[in-house]
Amino acid sequence: MNTLENLLQQASKLSPEERLWLAGRLIEGIRPGLRQARSSSRHWAQLKGRLAYPAAGMDAQDWVRQMREESDHQRQVSPKPSDAG
Numbered sequence: 040m041n042t043l044e045n046l047l048q049q050a051s052k053l054s055p056e057e058r059l060w061l062a063g064r065l066i067e068g069i070r071p072g073l074r075q076a077r078s079s080s081r082h083w084a085q086l087k088g089r090l091a092y093p094a095a096g097m098d099a100q101d102w103v104r105q106m107r108e109e110s111d112h113q114r115q116v117s118p119k120p121s122d123a124g
Contacts, residue, residue, distance in 0.1 A: 050058055078115070095102050 050061060053061065093099070097105075
């Protein structure tokens with residue numbers, strides 16, 4: 040039996056009031072870590088300029104054009120689901 044299963048088994052022996060108190064204490068113990076995680080998350084604006092140009096080895100507009108052309112070609116070569124039946 041792992042530690043969490045052991046804790047759950049012990050908690051099941053508590054009264055409802057004690058379990059509620061325990062749950063509250065566990066949640067309160069987590070909150071400081073959540074606040075820190077939220078404050079350390081980055082916004083897209085903070086990432087601006089972090090990637091060297093050109094990022095994928097080509098200009099962004101050229102990359103988008105190439106992806107669209109490849110996608111168009113793939114749709115032309117692949118049979119449509121209604122054609123397969």
